[in-house]
Amino acid sequence: MCFGGGNNVPDTTTQTQYVREAPEIEARKLGLMDTASQLAGNALTIPTQQVSPFNATQNQAFATQQQGLGNYQPYLNAAGNMTAASTGSYDPNSYKDYLNPYQSYVTQGIQDQIAQAQNQSNLQASKAGAFGGSRQGIQSAELQSQGAQAVGQSLAQGYGQAQQQSQQNFQNQQQRLQQAAQLSAGLGQQAQQQSAQDVTGLLQTGTLQQQNAQMGQDAAFKQQMSQLYEPYQRAGFVSDIFQGSPTSASSITMSTAPGTNPLAQAVGAGITGLAAYQGFANKKP
Numbered sequence: 001m002c003f004g005g006g007n008n009v010p011d012t013t014t015q016t017q018y019v020r021e022a023p024e025i026e027a028r029k030l031g032l033m034d035t036a037s038q039l040a041g042n043a044l045t046i047p048t049q050q051v052s053p054f055n056a057t058q059n060q061a062f063a064t065q066q067q068g069l070g071n072y073q074p075y076l077n078a079a080g081n082m083t084a085a086s087t088g089s090y091d092p093n094s095y096k097d098y099l100n101p102y103q104s105y106v107t108q109g110i111q112d113q114i115a116q117a118q119n120q121s122n123l124q125a126s127k128a129g130a131f132g133g134s135r136q137g138i139q140s141a142e143l144q145s146q147g148a149q150a151v152g153q154s155l156a157q158g159y160g161q162a163q164q165q166s167q168q169n170f171q172n173q174q175q176r177l178q179q180a181a182q183l184s185a186g187l188g189q190q191a192q193q194q195s196a197q198d199v200t201g202l203l204q205t206g207t208l209q210q211q212n213a214q215m216g217q218d219a220a221f222k223q224q225m226s227q228l229y230e231p232y233q234r235a236g237f238v239s240d241i242f243q244g245s246p247t248s249a250s251s252i253t254m255s256t257a258p259g260t261n262p263l264a265q266a267v268g269a270g271i272t273g274l275a276a277y278q279g280f281a282n283k284k285p
Contacts, residue, residue, distance in 0.1 A: 028242070036235050047224045049217075052214040054206070058210065060206075068199070071192065076188045082180050085177050099162045
């Protein structure tokens with residue numbers, strides 16, 4: 001038995017499978033994607049991290065250091081001048097300042113005593129009728145010599161004492177100048193050290209204050225950055241939950257078969273029915 005011409009239909013079958021999440025999960029994921037897309041489109045304004053400036057204590061340290069520059073110099077200058085003066089030479093004429101101002105009275109007193117002795121000797125010689133004699137001349141010469149010797153000794157003693165006192169005072173003055181120079185230099189060194197200690201103390205205190213202020217600014221900056229990135233972190237947290245949680249996905253398979261010949265379908269159905277009938281008949285007793 002021959003049937004009409006065949007229908008040119010492809011003999012392949014195409015199947016398309018769709019896998020979908022549970023509706024509530026799928027809705028949440030789509031919402032997360034919308035949120036992420038919106039966040040990605042937002043321009044972030046990064047805050048400027050602040051640096052703590054020099055505080056009042058540090059500025060005071062800088063001013064103190066500048067004011068203290070060279071504060072030791074006057075002491076060193078004075079020490080140098082006094083040291084130079086202490087190396088001066090002795091003036092041999094300086095003894096005059098230490099001569100006995102009454103030396104002339106002393107000399108006059110000696111001369112008066114000699115004159116009085118001379119008068120007494122002349123008087124005795126006159127009484128003895130020997131005035132103008134050789135013996136009286138010798139006595140007069142001896143008295144003159146004794147007077148000159150006494151005056152010379154008095155002057156020499158006064159000169160020696162003046163020289164000794166002048167030299168002693170000069171040495172004492174040189175020693176005092178050297179001691180004063182050392183003291184002045186020490187005061188200059190102490191002034192410099194004290195100024196440095198003041199500056200160091202102010203800087204240490206100011207640095208601690210600056211560090212404390214900087215920690216506060218760093219904490220504020222960190223908090224601002226945390227608030228800025230919080231939505232992104234929250235979205236990432238939800239995404240991680242979705243990735244790690246079990247899913248209840250369902251699949252839908254759709255098949256696209258080629259066009260079927262109606263006659264072939266009928267024949268196939270008949271053959272199928274005949275086979276079923278035969279099988280049933282064979283089972284009868």
